[in-house]
Amino acid sequence: MTQDKSYTTEEVAKLLRISKLTVYDLIKKGELPAYRVGRQMRVDASDLDAYKVKAKGEYTKQAAPVMPAAVPPIEQVQRTGQSTKTRNIIISGQDVSLDILANYLEKEERTYRGLRSYVGSINSLIAMYMGEADIVSTHLYDGETEEYNLPYVRRLLSGHRFVVVNLISRQAGFYIQKGNPKQINTWEDLKRPGVYMVNREKGSGARTLIEEKFRLHGMTGHDVAGYEREETNHLAVAGAVARKEADVGIGIEKASMLVGVDFIPLVRERYDLVILKKEENEHLIQKILQIVGSIAFQKELEAIGGYDLTQTGQIMYETW
Known part of the structure; x- marks a missing residue:
């Protein structure tokens, strides 16, 4: 059953086509729930599916046209002197x-x-x-x-x-x-x-x-x-x-x-x-x-x- 299946961080990286570092980052920020079995991190299939659904929703929101008045990120960096x-x-x-x-x-x-x-x-x-x-x-x-x-x-x-x-x-x-x-x-x-x-x-x-x-x-x-x-x-x-x-x-x-x-x-x-x-x-x-x-x-x-x-x-x- 899907709810019983889990993946290693390496498998998650391959499924999402991202690096292992990005997977660790998602786990660190709490965006992708994970747990440890021995020395290995595991992600349940249901949690991975939920993350993908949420990510698709965020992408749809971000796909909306940006108003011309919005300040480009590079200008924000120059104005504040901070790198993001x-x-x-x-x-x-x-x-x-x-x-x-x-x-x-x-x-x-x-x-x-x-x-x-x-x-x-x-x-x-x-x-x-x-x-x-x-x-x-x-x-x-x-x-x-x-x-x-x-x-x-x-x-x-x-x-x-x-x-x-x-x-x-x-x-x-x-x-x-x-x-x-x-x-x-x-x-x-x-x-x-x-x-x-x-x-x-x-x-x-x-x-x-x-x-x-x-x-x-x-x-x-x-x-x-x-x-x-x-x-x-x-x-x-x-x-x-x-x-x-x-x-x-x-x-x-x-x-x-x-x-x-x-x-x-x-x-x-x-x-x-x-x-x-x-x-x-x-x-x-x-x-x-x-x-x-x-x-x-x-x-x-x-x-x-x-x-x-x-x-x-x-x-x-x-x-x-």
Whole structure:
């Protein structure tokens, strides 16, 4: 039935013959109702039909002849000194700090509209390479260098000029049930009979940490029960442990506090922003550095808890 059918943002873009950015913009402005299933935005067929009907009505109204006395838009701009052109800025990543960043960007720079894309680190970088994201966040652990982000950014954005700015740092580790009844303390403990894990989706920073640590400890997914079960965010992983559907999961400390499971810290991960260095981004980069380095922004992050702001706002790397 039509009312049961829904579309992804990509499908909506194809049906309306518009870009994905325009779809995000319609959702952001509330003109096209949408909801999230996992990491994917969905639009019901009935809501899409209603939008098309409304759009046709608006087009009919706008098709009426314009009175000669009307002031052309270009004259309005010249008279007021303000530009009505707005640039959509796609900010990709899953941490709540990015939602706060998007709000600050819109509030302080009216020519920007911050649109959020909730996908993992690797997929965010790929979207940037393909020209589908303007600011992406990464927390990707490299086992060879024990460094975060830069090895991946250099490889995935090969041929591009970019700047990497620290947003926050945070603890990542094991979610375990209260009191740690299975005595899980090390990666090798995940291989024990009777221990069941819950995994993260491919392409996420947490999944990259898991795969790198497995490789360094000589482990594979076949060695661990529950490896095939994937969740798409930290809260879902912690929730599975809290409901005793799994004995252990991997994620950030904040989610353990919210859900109410114990947490064993394993690594301090750096959560960075990446922006391409191109002419149209010069002002954007300066604005992001200004916002992230501001006392007001950092106080808002501080109030959330679970973040280390020691390096917040620092340029960690940039190409020339």
